[in-house]
Amino acid sequence: MARKSAFLLLSALLSVLAPVDALWPQPRSITTGSSALRLSGGFDIVIGSVRNPPSDLHQAVDRTSGFLKNDKLERLVVGRGDVDRAAVAKAKTLSRLTLSLGKGATARSIAAEAQKAVEERDEGYVLDVPADGSGATLTANSTLGLFRGLTTFSQLWYQSGSTTYTIEAPIHIEDSPAFPYRGYMLDTARNFFPVSDIKRAIDAMSWVKINQFHWHIVDSQSFPLQVPGFLELSQKGAYSSSMVYTPQDVKDIVSYAGARGIDVLVEIDTPGHTSVISKSHPEHIACAEATPWASFANEPPAGQLRLTSDATAKFTSDLLVAVSKLFPSTMLSTGGDEINASCYAQDAETQAALNATGQTFLQALNSFTQKTHGALKKAGKTPVVWEEMVLDFNVTLSPETIALVWISSQNVKGVAQKGHKLVHAASDFFYLDCGGGGWVGANPNGNSWCDPFKTWQKAYTFDPVANLTVDEAKLVLGGQHLLWTEQSGPSNLDPISWPRAASSAELFWTGPGLNVTSVLPRLHDLSFRFQQRGVHTIPLQPLWCALRPGACDLTA
Amino acid sequence: MARKSAFLLLSALLSVLAPVDALWPQPRSITTGSSALRLSGGFDIVIGSVRNPPSDLHQAVDRTSGFLKNDKLERLVVGRGDVDRAAVAKAKTLSRLTLSLGKGATARSIAAEAQKAVEERDEGYVLDVPADGSGATLTANSTLGLFRGLTTFSQLWYQSGSTTYTIEAPIHIEDSPAFPYRGYMLDTARNFFPVSDIKRAIDAMSWVKINQFHWHIVDSQSFPLQVPGFLELSQKGAYSSSMVYTPQDVKDIVSYAGARGIDVLVEIDTPGHTSVISKSHPEHIACAEATPWASFANEPPAGQLRLTSDATAKFTSDLLVAVSKLFPSTMLSTGGDEINASCYAQDAETQAALNATGQTFLQALNSFTQKTHGALKKAGKTPVVWEEMVLDFNVTLSPETIALVWISSQNVKGVAQKGHKLVHAASDFFYLDCGGGGWVGANPNGNSWCDPFKTWQKAYTFDPVANLTVDEAKLVLGGQHLLWTEQSGPSNLDPISWPRAASSAELFWTGPGLNVTSVLPRLHDLSFRFQQRGVHTIPLQPLWCALRPGACDLTA
Structure with a gap:
């Protein structure tokens, strides 16, 4: 360093x-x-x-x-x-x-x-x-x-x-960049985004030298990705026949991103966040749409891959390999967040399999992961996982596996101590959707689970190597902003993202330590330039302030 | 009731x-x-x-x-x-x-x-x-x-x-409506909105039967309104020669709104929030752009009308009368919020005048208000004021004066006890801009002064007559959502406003007491309809939830 x-x-x-x-x-x-x-x-x-x-x-x-x-x-x-x-x-x-x-x-x-x-x-x-x-x-x-x-x-x-x-x-x-990974994550499963919106997001990313589009493409709510050999997943699981990404769309997006210096890291979240697979393959999903959902999942609808089933492990491995062929990136994320043990505990088939083999749930998860990651690595991909796979489940992960730290920046240290390369994606700094109100129904006055709103200043002043030893710091690949889209769609993609997401782009390119109080004029310039290029950023201040650098500072 | x-x-x-x-x-x-x-x-x-x-x-x-x-x-x-x-x-x-x-x-x-x-x-x-x-x-x-x-x-x-x-x-x-006043306020002074954006907002208002567009048209930062006889104000005070509302624009907007069942309540905030007038009339403004601004104003730039000056009182009265001729509404707001006593205390001219007449600041404010409101009433308008004019400054207000309660819903009772008709506009329920991060510079991690974000549920469950006697409740004309635009512009006008602002529209049309847990499906319908009509609302839930009423409720 x-x-x-x-x-x-x-x-x-x-x-x-x-x-x-x-x-x-x-x-x-x-x-x-x-x-x-x-x-x-x-x-x-x-x-x-x-x-x-x-x-x-x-x-x-x-x-x-x-x-x-x-x-x-x-x-x-x-x-x-x-x-x-x-x-x-x-x-x-x-x-x-x-x-x-x-x-x-x-x-x-x-x-x-x-x-x-x-x-x-x-x-x-x-x-x-x-x-x-x-x-x-x-x-x-x-x-x-x-x-x-x-x-x-x-x-x-x-x-x-x-x-x-x-x-x-x-x-x-x-x-040259301080960190090799500078990303932006978009969830296209809670709500759908047409290709044109994704391309506009990619343009914006490229203008601030983001080099990694982390595409959380499917989830429990919908499966918009058309996967050759697995077309039933999107046929039954997309929100509609027009709300899909065809292989040609993917090729188009990957190529568009590549030409702009951006690699596309696709995520097929497993074994959780897979309820929608039950629409075409009920045999592979435990507690599909079970209610009350809160007893089976962190958000509705419930449903997880039956990790004790050999057939399900094979299905999942084959799916991951098929998806991997659509994306030239060296990486593919298999997710692994928010696996709900209670879902498996209440699934008769899973319990029968565990009893028959004498395995615990964690042993079964480990075994399942060895199979899916094994297939993925055979296909030439480096697995990417959410932090629980490293910290909570005692899963054996190959050393090259990259971890996304999302629950809290406090967990970075633990991941680094386990020796895994990591990407900062912590909800307490980089979640673009925090602070906008809760989306779960029948919850009067409910605010978001990760209040308050994460300001650009909050992300900008993040220290990527806080509390890390010199060796641990070497494991930090970079970081990214993330947009989970329970309450987002094409209508607010631009203003909820920009210019905020530019703050992590600079943090991880230029490196930490720049003075947050003096960068605002440049951020105004960025915002005006984005507007002119067709990305609808919000103004961060009244124009009066933007025209008078420093005049609206707290102590000016 | x-x-x-x-x-x-x-x-x-x-x-x-x-x-x-x-x-x-x-x-x-x-x-x-x-x-x-x-x-x-x-x-x-x-x-x-x-x-x-x-x-x-x-x-x-x-x-x-x-x-x-x-x-x-x-x-x-x-x-x-x-x-x-x-x-x-x-x-x-x-x-x-x-x-x-x-x-x-x-x-x-x-x-x-x-x-x-x-x-x-x-x-x-x-x-x-x-x-x-x-x-x-x-x-x-x-x-x-x-x-x-x-x-x-x-x-x-x-x-x-x-x-x-x-x-x-x-x-x-x-x-027929439960309350006669159902409004939406837009600030076009912090940042400018072209006529087309205002018309789109008016369309949206009309679809939910909002009947009052409260147009906070000018403020300390800019003066976009071209007022006949006072053209120097916008010539010197608009952000640019193209960021103005001509009398023809106003006529167009008033007519567009009127045809959609909406009256336009214009606000010329006085005596505070007037810094920009110093660009063309320095003689009328105390502490114009004085620094540090926090010693002179609640937000930059500082500057208030010299309320001790007869010339300033005449200028203000004439301005209000000239503006009133552009708007057919029976009402006109003279503001009156956030008057900074420290600004006047540090203005030599104001102090000299107070000393010469033996008046206190509050007496001078009262005298100034009698003049400006007198002129306004002579022009046939009912004055509208922010709550401080009723609660804090002991100003003599004619009984028909309408008060906007903004600082806190806790202050409603006090305004009602003073016998004034009132409109709910409280920051703790109806401010659309809360919870999006602070806009003042050099304030790392700063969140908004009125965190958290005010959800639609929060506004929807507001009780307009809480703690009021039967007679006091009769003073409640209705209420409105408000958008102050320090961090807003055309890019986020729709998603920051809709469908949230529809929650107060229903509250004040249908009346309180509807069950917040069961209205979400109708609000989804509204959101989809707005989208189809060209207003870019946000989705309030994943489409999966929108298609399954109740399935994403907290306890579903």
Whole structure:
């Protein structure tokens, strides 16, 4: 962590020195000057020393050119773009940004680079924008790094009248992420989201250099995923025949994400959260829709895979393998959260099987997991699980298994002590749905189980290595915001997520330690830019405040 | 209140007997049968015995016909519309709804009826939908009543395939509101909302029979209202030249609202919340943008009208009168909340004036209010004020002055004891913006000042006459939800407001006492209908729950 700390110190210093740039996340290392520089009318992004550049790099260049033309972000100061009009009118012009790959680097597609194992992705880049108008350069050792650099480049510019400019040239950035995993989770099972909404979410993720879309695609309520060989699951379990993700939809989303530097980690939650499978395979589900649901599950409807059944273990393994073929990621999540022992205790078939074999419930869970994880690993996937699988159930997990810590950030230490790589996903910091009222019916005045609302400041000030030893800290892959959608749909996907989810994106890219009190202006810039690009972020303050950095601070 | 109680008991009983209708608010009196009835292909709404029907009644009929064609709301049950397909295929058809005004009633425009003094509006109607396919009838004593009845009629129908039907004929409804004032407040000063967003909000209000749009149009942060004779206020005080409401915009909004049975209560908050006036009239504003703001105001920027200045009192009176000419409502709010004594204590000019006259601050406030309210009353308006003017400042208010109770529902009793008519607007029940995180900067982890989030259940179970005597209860005009927009804009206007704000709309139309545990299915219907009509409500539950009434209740 020594190298990281040095970067942090540098970044913290520079964030004071460089107050007007609209970058998010803040680069790990940046130096800026104070000269004005504007883009020439014929400004062009050129792919230089890259042999056989992949099509998704060409597309990324085109999108970046589009942003430079269309963002039209005026500086958030009183007077907006007019303030800089005179200063930039006679500024030198920049006519070109040239992209190059480092010597010996191969130009694989951005998607292929993004879909590598999370710790093998090379996202670093060096960006130089000289003040004298000679060409800007962007170099990296992978197309993924070039893409991250393009994302940064698109955020360097403001608009005044028809002039696109910076007042901070020269700019030199050396950047790479503090943590390899920076995610965003969306649940498409409680309520359904059309492909267009998911793509818009992916766009937003990519703009803040999130590299992992954690897709909680099915759950007890609905099974929208069409799985080849298992079509009955969605036929019987999707909310409707139009509320499904076809294999073509998945391919489309995976490709869309990949081209934007994002890997898709799909989750098929097992053995809990599977009630809906009972619609097509009642033989595999214990306590399906049993009532009162609270005696069988953490939320309605109840239903869990019969983990004592060999047939069910085979069905589950085959399903996981079939799903794994739809997603090129090296990872696949088998869930494992909220397994309800009472459900199994009340299921005659499960009890009979346990009695026949002399197994306990935990032994059966372990055995079930060995089978499903075994199949998954044979299919080339690294299993991802929720924290209970590590902490509560004494399940034997292969060492490469990655744990998502969700119940509480207090549980991070325990997971690390067990030696598992982990991703921060704690409800007390990163749950976007907390604080919006309870969704369970007949519960007057009920607030959400994880009140209060988790502010962007709360996530931003999270310490990813709190209480961890140096060795334990090495197990922290990164973190993510999460949206469980009991009370969300396309109507509020954007405002409930953005700009809040950007706070973890910066925390895990730039690293902790940035001053939360000074980043708000950049977050306003981000919000305005997102709006212009079609993502409906909320304003975090009255516009009066956004135009006057610091004026609405607590003690201003 | 005896008559109301009888209605409540009846309503409560009927809400059990009539589980599948999608009405919101629930009518005060309704009887339904169990016959299927469908709209004929040529179904028509006819304006019968109404002499010279006004154009806005014709338009309301056209909109209702549009909703009947386009809502396409399938019943929220497993199987959706298909469930009723067989039952409705051979149902009798309804070919006509005929509207009539009672004998002697004059057909004034809906807008004119809606803009009457709040207690003089006649919103009652009687709706009959016979089961035998003979014509349905809607009668009322005003076009406003007819409009409310049309709103109800549009909610009676579900869709199955191409069939629009009910399975509850015959239907007989006698309806009128429990409380005359049912409002929704929007702040367009912290952040700006284009006219199209306001119109969409008005549409939504009208669908739940809200009859009062409380428009908090200007505040310390910005002055978007173009006031004839005071154009400098918006020229200097609007966020930009395009973020203004022209007199034509206001006319458009007032007319749009009026045609939908909604009166517009505009608020020019005085003497606090006026910092922005200093941009064009520094002479009228004490402690303009003084820092630290917390020493001068409840939120930045600081600035209050110099209430000791005769010139300022005249300016304010003239401004109020000029604004009053833009709005036909009988009411105008002069605000009066959060007046900061410390600001005046630190303003040399104010102190000099107080010293010269021997007045206290409170005496000066009283004198200022007599002048401004005097001018307003001369202009024919009833003043509306926030609760502090009644409770905290010992200001002499004319008896017709209406008070908005916002700080706490605990303060209702005190306002009633002072004999003022009041509107429930308490932050502990009706603030839509609570629970979303604090907006003041440099305040790590800060949650909102009025945490937690106010759920729809919280508002729904509010008792409007709690702790009041029979005579005090007569002072309760109604209530409203409110959206202060420090962290809101067009991006989240719909999901932060709906369906939550519908809960107070029903509370104050139908009256208190309905069972909060049984209304959720109707609220789902409302949410789906709103979505279909273009208002982006949030889902309150997973679709799985919405399709299975009661299955996700706490103890189900």
